[in-house]
Amino acid sequence: xxxxxxxxxxxxxxxxxxxxxxxxxxxxxxxxxxxxxxxxxxxxxxxxxxxxxxxxxxxxxxxxxxxxxxxxxxxxxxxxxxxxxxxxxxxxxxxxxxxxxxxxxxxxxxxxxxxxxxxxxxxxxxxxxxxxxxxxxxxxxxxx
Numbered sequence: 001x002x003x004x005x006x007x008x009x010x011x012x013x014x015x016x017x018x019x020x021x022x023x024x025x026x027x028x029x030x031x032x033x034x035x036x037x038x039x040x041x042x043x044x045x046x047x048x049x050x051x052x053x054x055x056x057x058x059x060x061x062x063x064x065x066x067x068x069x070x071x072x073x074x075x076x077x078x079x080x081x082x083x084x085x086x087x088x089x090x091x092x093x094x095x096x097x098x099x100x101x102x103x104x105x106x107x108x109x110x111x112x113x114x115x116x117x118x119x120x121x122x123x124x125x126x127x128x129x130x131x132x133x134x135x136x137x138x139x140x141x142x143x144x
Contacts, residue, residue, distance in 0.1 A: 011136070015086060018090045018094065022093065025097055029042075030043070053133055056134065071142070072141060074136060082133045085133075089122075096118060
């Protein structure tokens, strides 16, 4: 068993840290006109891929702040499963954003072509990740 609050904050740090970094990169690319008139396409791809899990986490964190302080625990496999899937999913998104210029140069594909193809695997993957994170939040217990 692992203390739930510590595990929750580690998972939140992973999600909010990586997402903040990715938002900043896409923000800079937008400001520097990397995407031209098509910047909304990138944002319309990025936000729906990240916001569902971020808002779920924010809701749980706010809800837990209102609850009476109590030490809770969660089984380690639930934490590792949620964390591992989260790392993999966020890495996929980061690779698409950060390697966009390399993909454009080597494969001759524009970033818009690449993000258009990612729905085939990112959509189902997001469902699996959101479920794993949700199960992690639900499986907390007051018994160690």
